[in-house]
Amino acid sequence: MNALPLILTVFVACAVEAIEALTIVLAAGITREWRSTFQGMAVALVVLAAVTAVVGPAISYLPLTALRLVIGALLLIFGLQWLRKAVLRATGYKALHDEASAYLREVTAAETAARESRRGVSDWYAFTLAFKGVLLEGLEVVFIVITFGDNQKDIGAAVIGAAAAIVVIAVAGIAVRAPLTRVPENWMKFAVGIMLTSFGTFWGAEGAGVAWPGNDGALLVLVPVVAIASAACILWLRSRKSAAAAPALQKEAVG
Amino acid sequence: MNRIKAFGAFWYDFVIGDDWHVAALVVAGLALTAILAHAAHVNAWWLLPLLAFAALAWSLHRVTGNK
Numbered sequence: 302m303n304a305l306p307l308i309l310t311v312f313v314a315c316a317v318e319a320i321e322a323l324t325i326v327l328a329a330g331i332t333r334e335w336r337s338t339f340q341g342m343a344v345a346l347v348v349l350a351a352v353t354a355v356v357g358p359a360i361s362y363l364p365l366t367a368l369r370l371v372i373g374a375l376l377l378i379f380g381l382q383w384l385r386k387a388v389l390r391a392t393g394y395k396a397l398h399d400e401a402s403a404y405l406r407e408v409t410a411a412e413t414a415a416r417e418s419r420r421g422v423s424d425w426y427a428f429t430l431a432f433k434g435v436l437l438e439g440l441e442v443v444f445i446v447i448t449f450g451d452n453q454k455d456i457g458a459a460v461i462g463a464a465a466a467i468v469v470i471a472v473a474g475i476a477v478r479a480p481l482t483r484v485p486e487n488w489m490k491f492a493v494g495i496m497l498t499s500f501g502t503f504w505g506a507e508g509a510g511v512a513w514p515g516n517d518g519a520l521l522v523l524v525p526v527v528a529i530a531s532a533a534c535i536l537w538l539r540s541r542k543s544a545a546a547a548p549a550l551q552k553e554a555v556g
Numbered sequence: 557m558n559r560i561k562a563f564g565a566f567w568y569d570f571v572i573g574d575d576w577h578v579a580a581l582v583v584a585g586l587a588l589t590a591i592l593a594h595a596a597h598v599n600a601w602w603l604l605p606l607l608a609f610a611a612l613a614w615s616l617h618r619v620t621g622n623k
Contacts, residue, residue, distance in 0.1 A: 362565050370586065375571065377582050377604075381612050382573035385619075388612075394620050440570070498608060506604045510593030513601050523605065530609045534616055541620065 304458040305465055307449060310500075311462030314445045314493045317440040317486060319470035321403075331485030333416075333427035333541065340422055341431030350437040357447055357456075366508050372448045373505025380497030384531050387491035392538040394442030442467070495531060499524045575619070581611040 328336040360368065391396035410432065421424040442463055450459030503513065503520055513519035572579045585607035594602040 370590075374586055375606060376581055378571065378573070378579045381578050381582070381608060381615075382575075383614055385573075385575065385578070385615055388616060389619065392620075477614045502604050502608055505582075505586050506589055506601055509590035509604075512591055512599055512605075519601075526605065527608075531612070534613060537613075538616060538620055 304453075304455055307453050307458045308457060308459045308465075310460040310493070310496045311445055311449055311459045312466045314496070315442045315463040315466035316470055317493060318441045318445075318488050319467050321487060322438035323470055323474040324404050325407055325438075326327050326403055326431050327478070328411055329430040331432055332408050332411040333414075333430075334424040337422050337424035337427040338431040341428040341433075342435050343441060343460075344428075347436045348436060349399045349443055351431075352440070355448070356443070357451075360451055368508070369452060369504040370508025372452055373501050373503070373508050374498050375444075376448060376499070377501030380494050380499070380501050382488050383494030384498060384534075385494075387487055387494050388531060388534045388538065390487045391491065391535050392539065392542060393544070395533070408497035408556050426442065445480045449500070457458055490517050492496075495524060498531075502527070574613045577618075578611045578615050579612075581607055585611075 304553065323546060324343060329341070342550060363371075387394065389478045407430070411426065416425040422428045446456070446459045447462045448455035453459070503523055515522070585604050586608075589600050589603050592598040592603065
């Protein structure tokens with residue numbers, strides 16, 4: 302398979318995670334203290350590197366069929382979770398993930414937290430906030446890179462996609478020095494959900510012993526089918542919502 | 557104990573997410589596909605996409621049903 306779809310999929314997925322990590326880091330650094338924030342980031346990156354160094358090679362020793370079954374199942378569960386949230390947000394059943402309000406929440410919490418020095422870190426709150434944010438979002442990046450890269454036997458392309466996403470978001474964050482609120486995050490998540498679901502279905506079924514018609518070419522059909530089915534879910538929930546709202550409006554008009 | 561609980565909750569949230577039914581359906585779908593492929597020699601490539609869509613639609617129906 303061409304490496305470009307792999308690079309683009311990993312790029313978009315990792316960009317979403319990087320935006321969320323950036324929001325947390327900015328809140329910690331601007332409100333509290335940059336030195337402790339960078340220390341938290343650095344320790345998280347070391348932990349992530351250790352996890353990658355252990356899990357990455359270990360995964361490549363697994364038989365490909367078992368690997369595809371497990372990774373396919375995980376990707377499919379992740380993908381459906383992302384799609385579920387994106388559909389609920391697109392139809393107004395769930396509030397849009399707003400980086401500005403997420404940033405404000407973190408800032409408010411950071412401003413009220415007490416300052417405490419521990420283990421050579423001058424501001425423990427800023428340290429742990431940055432550490433947790435980078436570690437949690439970073440784990441998802443590591444998972445995406447390892448699973449996509451290993452299954453496609455092209456870890457290099459997956460790393461390029463992830464590194465490009467992190468660099469682009471970091472540069473944008475440094476330039477703007479504010480959360481990236483103009484990025485259409487929900488639609489990016491929707492697109493990533495479609496890709497994770499499609500790849501998860503493909504690899505999971507292959508791992509379970511299925512031979513796809515057209516081999517890898519089946520993905521070219523699977524991705525649009527998942528996209529159409531997900532779009533249909535949005536239309537279905539929108540019509541359901543307006544059908545539920547119609548009697549209330551009628552009552553209001555009559556009253 | 558609290559740390560172990562938090563660790564477990566983190567991994568549950570990371571892997572399973574908001575609706576465990578979706579994860580259960582995915583696992584059931586994969587098991588059924590494997591049984592059909594290996595025991596009945598049926599190349600059921602269509603089963604997992606159908607079940608994935610059903611899981612998504614059912615989960616959305618459940619969460620929006622009372623709203």
